[in-house]
Amino acid sequence: MVRIAVLHPESMGAAMGAALAEVGHDVGWLPAGRSGATSARADAVPLRRLDDLRGVDVVISLVPPVAAVSTAGGMTGFAGTFVDANAISPARAAQVAMTIDAAGGTYVDGGVVGPPPRVAGTTRLFLSGAGASAVAELFDSSRVDAIVLAASEFAASAMKMSYATMTKVSAALLLATFDAARAYGVETALLAEWRRSQPQMEAALARAQSDATTKGWRWADEMRQIAATFSDVGKPVGFGEAAALVFDEHDRPD
DSSP states (O other), X not given: OOEEEEEOOSHHHHHHHHHHHHTTXXXXXXXXXXXXXXXXXXXXXXXXXXXXXXXXXXXEEOOOGGGHHHHHHTOTTOOSEEEEOSSOOHHHHHHHHHHHHHXXXXXXXXXXXXXXXXXXXXXXXXXXXXXXXXXXXXXXXXXXXXXXXXXXXXXXXXXXXXXXXIIIIHHHHHHHHHHHHHHTTOHHHHHHXXXXXXXXXXXXXXXXXXXXXXXXXXHHHHHHHHHHHHHHTTOOSHHHHHHHHHHHHHTSOO
C-alpha cells in the first residue's frame, strides 16, 4: 500500500483517487481552503482528509493549468514523488519540475487523456521521466491505463498537448463556425446541410457547447499552453490562441 495525496479532487482528481483507493492504496487530500463542492466529491469516494503531506509517498497534481506552477510551489519540504498530471506545455512542465527538484522531491511528468475514470478502458494516464514506471505500477489492475513514454522527460505533457489540439481546438473551431453562421442568419441552413452531408456535426456541436459552458474557464488556458507548445517547435501559435478566445467568450455569463 502506498500513501497518495490528490491535489485537488475536482471531477478528474476524485475519480483518479477512487481508482487508486480501489486497488488498495491509502488516498487522501488536503481540505484546507477548498470549496464545499470539492469536499463533497472527496468525501464521496471517500478520500481521507489530511492535515499536511507528512508520511505521503506520492502527490498527484490535477489542477487547472494556470495553477500548476503555484501548486508545485507549495511542496516545500516534500521529499516524495510529485506527479504533475496537468494539461500544460512541456515548457511549463519544466518549470514545475525545477520547483519540485528545488523542494527535494522527485518529479514525474503526466498527462491525462479521456474522461474522469469511472469505468475501465476510457482513460489513459501518460507518464514520462525518471520514476514514471514506478508511478505506472500504482495503477496496476485499476480502471486507469497508465502508459510510460520514453521519448523525453516531458513526453507526457507533449502527448497531452498534441491530443488536445485535435479534440479541443477542433471543438472551438466548431463553436466559432456556428457563431459566424448565426451572425449571418444561416444557422438553420447550416444545420440542415450538416444533417444531409455531415450527420455527426450536430451532435459534436452540442458537445462543444456543453463543454464550453462548463469547462471553458479551464480549457482557455489549456489552449494557450497548446500555443506555447507549438511555438517551442516553430509551429503556428494561432490555433491555440484563437481557441482560447473562443472558450473565453463562451464561458462568459449571459
